[in-house]
Amino acid sequence: MRLPIKIFILYFLLVFGYVVAEGKCNPESVKAKDIMACIHMSHSIIDGMLNDRYSVILKKENFPYGSTLKEGERLWMAYRDSKCKYIYESIYPGMEAEVERESCLLSLTYSRLLELIYIESSVRDTSLERLLMRTEWRERYDSLDAGTMGVEESAYFMKNCELVGALYGESKENCMKRMWVQNL
Template sequence: MFTSNVTKELEACARENFEYSDRILNLAYNDLATKLSPADKGVLVQAEKEWLAYKDATCQGAYDATSPGAEVGIDKWTCLDQITRARTEEIQYLNTGIGALGFYKALDIVPTLYENGLREKFTSKLTDIFSKKEDKNWHSYVEANCKLAVARVHEDKSDCIARQVFYRY
């Protein structure tokens, strides 16, 4: 297999992007962890373990899908970067209650276009998708993460689950 210098440079760039995103995630995670009760911190740790397993499996899947192609490394590092950025946004939301605006805008717009204006119908469809997914790690991550969202930002659990499905990589 031939790998050009450009491909190697792109892979190195994708890796650097991920490493930067991972550092930002760790800062956000540690900041949130310092503000939690011991019980909520335990939930955060469990959610993070499940998220890490989900992230690794998902990005290994991206790698496997393109292997042995020359861009396989780019695909994997880009996947890791995107999922890590999404997790950082989620941690920041749990920490401050700020974020998830795209989902809540969609929650106002999509039902008017497709569900006769019934917001609950849209969230119900998203939570149905969640209940049918067989990815144990992602499912456990969402359950733990939504437990924190309910406690920290007073988000309705079904809205949290629907939001996780909406934003899922």
């Protein structure tokens, strides 16, 4: 595992462990308010890490794609808000609606953080590649239809794939599929 990923994991474990130890989150509880407290705490940590990575990348003097990254970030926020609102509205007035919406925000924020780590360092999560080494999963992956995306999702993915294509030469098709799976 490369150094940036190791640092990220260590930082997350230290911060998460400290907050849980302080009693602000009870991961054993099944009460909605306790679940929400844990989700909020986790989201706050991941969102802070996301904002830090975003700022670090933009401040790099040798990073020539600042405007593309900014546009991609705006598109990601529109995608995140749209997808999580849809999830909330499809469950409301069910008791789980708020938990599902907040879980969606956490999940998509984490996915964006992983993407920014990739953009910054060319280190990406290789679990998808390892999974695709198995024939049955490769066939399913190859049959994915990225054309079924929503407008916000497609706009964000296209802009991000433009950026990683320019940085690392990843094909648009592979990038779109990778991001689609990463953001499920």
